[in-house]
Amino acid sequence: xxxxxxxxxxxxxxxxxxxxxxxxxxxxxxxxxxxxxxxxxxxxxxxxxxxxxxxxxxxxxxxxxxxxxxxxxxxxxxxxxxxxxxxxxxxxxxxxxxxxxxxxxxxxxxxxxxxxxxxxxxxxxxxxxxxxxxxxxxxxxxxxxxxxxxxxxxxxxxxxxxxxxxxxxxxxxxxxxxxxxxxxxxxxxxxxxxxxxxxxxxxxxxxxxxxxxxxxxxxxxxxxxxxxxxxxxxxxxxxxxxxxxxxxxxxxxxxxxxxxxxxxxxxxxxxxxxxxxxxxxxxxxxxxxxxxxxxxxxxxxxxxxxxxxxxxxxxxxxxxxxxxxxxxxxxxxxxxxxxxxxxxxxxxxxxxxxxxxxxxxxxxxxxxxxxxxxxxxxxxxxxxxxxxxxxxxxxxxxxxxxxxxxxxxxxxxxxxxxxxxxxxxxxxxxxxxxxxxxxxxxxxxxxxxxxxxxxxxxxxxxxxxxxxxxxxxxxxxxxxxxxxxxxxxxxxxxxxxxxxxxxxxxxxxxxxxxxxxxxxxxxxxxxxxxxxxxxxxxxxxxxxxxxxxxxxxxxxxxxxxxxxxxxxxxxxxxxxx
DNA sequence: GCCGTTTTCGGCCCGACTGTTTTCAGTCG
Numbered sequence: 370x371x372x373x374x375x376x377x378x379x380x381x382x383x384x385x386x387x388x389x390x391x392x393x394x395x396x397x398x399x400x401x402x403x404x405x406x407x408x409x410x411x412x413x414x415x416x417x418x419x420x421x422x423x424x425x426x427x428x429x430x431x432x433x434x435x436x437x438x439x440x441x442x443x444x445x446x447x448x449x450x451x452x453x454x455x456x457x458x459x460x461x462x463x464x465x466x467x468x469x470x471x472x473x474x475x476x477x478x479x480x481x482x483x484x485x486x487x488x489x490x491x492x493x494x495x496x497x498x499x500x501x502x503x504x505x506x507x508x509x510x511x512x513x514x515x516x517x518x519x520x521x522x523x524x525x526x527x528x529x530x531x532x533x534x535x536x537x538x539x540x541x542x543x544x545x546x547x548x549x550x551x552x553x554x555x556x557x558x559x560x561x562x563x564x565x566x567x568x569x570x571x572x573x574x575x576x577x578x579x580x581x582x583x584x585x586x587x588x589x590x591x592x593x594x595x596x597x598x599x600x601x602x603x604x605x606x607x608x609x610x611x612x613x614x615x616x617x618x619x620x621x622x623x624x625x626x627x628x629x630x631x632x633x634x635x636x637x638x639x640x641x642x643x644x645x646x647x648x649x650x651x652x653x654x655x656x657x658x659x660x661x662x663x664x665x666x667x668x669x670x671x672x673x674x675x676x677x678x679x680x681x682x683x684x685x686x687x688x689x690x691x692x693x694x695x696x697x698x699x700x701x702x703x704x705x706x707x708x709x710x711x712x713x714x715x716x717x718x719x720x721x722x723x724x725x726x727x728x729x730x731x732x733x734x735x736x737x738x739x740x741x742x743x744x745x746x747x748x749x750x751x752x753x754x755x756x757x758x759x760x761x762x763x764x765x766x767x768x769x770x771x772x773x774x775x776x777x778x779x780x781x782x783x784x785x786x787x788x789x790x791x792x793x794x795x796x797x798x799x800x801x802x803x804x805x806x807x808x809x810x811x812x813x814x815x816x817x818x819x820x821x822x823x824x825x826x827x828x829x830x831x832x833x834x835x836x837x838x839x840x841x842x843x844x845x846x847x848x849x850x851x852x853x854x855x856x857x858x859x860x861x862x863x864x865x866x867x868x869x870x871x872x873x874x875x876x877x878x879x880x881x882x883x884x885x886x887x888x889x890x891x892x893x894x895x896x897x898x899x900x901x902x903x904x905x906x907x908x909x910x911x912x913x914x915x916x917x918x919x920x921x922x923x924x925x926x927x928x929x930x931x932x933x934x935x936x937x938x939x940x941x942x943x944x945x946x
Numbered sequence: 947g948c949c950g951t952t953t954t955c956g957g958c959c960c961g962a963c964t965g966t967t968t969t970c971a972g973t974c975g
Contacts, residue, residue, distance in 0.1 A: 392947080393958090394947070394948080394957090394958055395947045395948090396947090397947085397948090397958080398947035398948055398958095399947075401947095401948085402947085402948095427948095428947090428948065428949095429947095429948085430947065430948050430949080431947095431948095432947060432948085433947070433948085467973090467974090468964090468965095468972085468973065468974090469973085470972060470973050470974085471972090471973095472971080472972060472973085473972075473973090501966095502965095502966075502971075502972070503965095503966090504965060504966055505965095506964085506965060506966090507964095507965070507966085554975090565975090567975085593962090593963055593964070594963095595962070595963060595964095597962075597963095598962060598963070600963085600974095610975080612962090625960095625975095626975080628975085630975075633959080633960095634959060637959050637960080638958090638959080640959095641959085646959090646960090647959085647960095648959080648960055648961070649960085649961075650961090
């Protein structure tokens with residue numbers, strides 16, 4: 370039972386309580402607890418062992434702590450079992466539908482409608498429209514929501530939303546009188562996936578702005594259109610909201626619509642303590658506006674530094690901002706190298722020379738070419754003989770492409786038993802060794818953990834590539850005791866990669882936070898297999914920023930000589946005694 | 947259900963839009 374599983378139960382409990390019209394603040398307490406557990410960087414199961422640790426978490430008191438202990442130990446807790454009996458309904462699936470909240474679900478429950486199938490049947494039979502709180506329109510919307518829930522998995526990868534978000538923002542920007550357009554929401558917080566897009570605009574006639582917004586060629590359906598807010602759905606299924614706000618409120622609105630929700634709640638609490646009120650229109654004292662034109666203004670008035678959007682997750686950033694101790698987050702321009710690159714020698718599309726030229730032209734001072742090792746037979750992976758040959762190839766490309774240092778690397782498979790897929794002779798020929806999991810990903814947790822621990826203990830290893838091997842939306846992370854892995858990496862001076870492929874983002878922000886806590890250095894790499902993937906670097910930087918990483922946490926921000934010195938130092942430290 | 951150098955009780959963030967109402971509840975963010 371991992372943190373997400375426990376959070377899911379608490380979340381479901383909250384919804385079931387809501388259906389039963391329980392005290393809304395009690396409902397909120399369960400939701401808040403779920404959120405806190407889900408964003409924790411250590412396993413709840415380990416907190417349970419020590420008395421009082423759970424109760425120290427924000428929003429978790431004696432009562433919830435006891436329930437969480439139950440869930441960790443037995444997989445459930447009494448109130449959850451009771452609730453499941455009283456609310457025998459597919460809560461999550463039903464409330465996930467647009468326009469379906471606790472009240473309507475309660476109405477369904479009273480009519481014996483318990484799941485999506487029964488709901489769809491009733492809707493198509495026209496039986497829903499007569500229910501209290503429903504109607505013809507709602508009935509139709511429910512049918513559509515069920516159909517679209519079947520089509521979509523729900524969230525969109527940031528990289529997929531990136532071009533369309535900017536295209537729509539640019540279109541609104543062209544409207545006469547519009548002075549500012551910004552994309553807010555989880556997009557601005559650079560989450561790896563987003564649920565919808567929130568765009569803010571300022572200036573211009575409402576009708577003209579909304580017209581430009583709702584007529585973008587990708588629009589499939591206009592869901593709402595008002596003077597200050599419109600909502601639409603794109604052909605891809607992505608929902609986009611646009612809000613038109615007055616200039617004196619733009620900063621407050623940016624703050625509000627960037628979120629996270631929990632971050633905003635904490636800010637409002639601070640405003641209340643000062644006798645003020647904070648909403649999307651501004652920070653006000655009675656009727657007097659205290660701040661609101663810019664975010665900086667609002668943060669300053671609240672007595673803190675401006676907080677980068679990536680950190681606004683209610684993870685302690687507000688305290689840091691009040692104390693003036695926010696980290697100076699890493700930026701794309703800090704990176705001096707891309708250290709995970711494939712070529713057509715294995716499964717990449719481009720020649721070695723083309724890739725190295727492109728890397729140099731991107732302005733990198735150095736790079737590492739890291740094709741696959743032999744166990745990836747479908748990628749024509751390298752054996753020792755091929756690595757020997759590669760030494761010559763790398764020497765040739767260094768000659769052919771001046772202006773960038775090229776490390777001779779390899780992405781070596783971690784075999785099922787934790788051995789490396791290259792012998793000592795081959796490893797000794799390399800400047801840079803990434804080890805990665807590519808096969809046998811279904812191993813049980815114990816086996817997988819032992820496998821990785823063994824690989825990380827090998828003195829030739831520099832970094833672990835895409836450590837959990839997950840693919841967002843298509844493959845779950847491997848079962849791995851990440852704490853044990855990070856402890857091992859710290860012990861042996863191994864690094865962890867933040868793989869910037871937008872479907873990997875691996876390490877993710879939470880794991881990167883855990884790595885930082887242990888003083889582990891990270892590298893951010895694109896794992897490029899073709900030229901355009903070199904531009905993925907920004908997505909890795911986003912994850913690093915969300916984890917609160919600075920330039921100092923990431924080794925490929927170092928100048929080349931300092932980088933080589935750091936590698937040499939690490940190797941002497943981990944040399945067998 | 948949580949929380950508290952103002953409180954162990956009485957607070958707990960707030961507004962827009964829609965559809966179903968007949969003045970507003972439900973949902974969403």
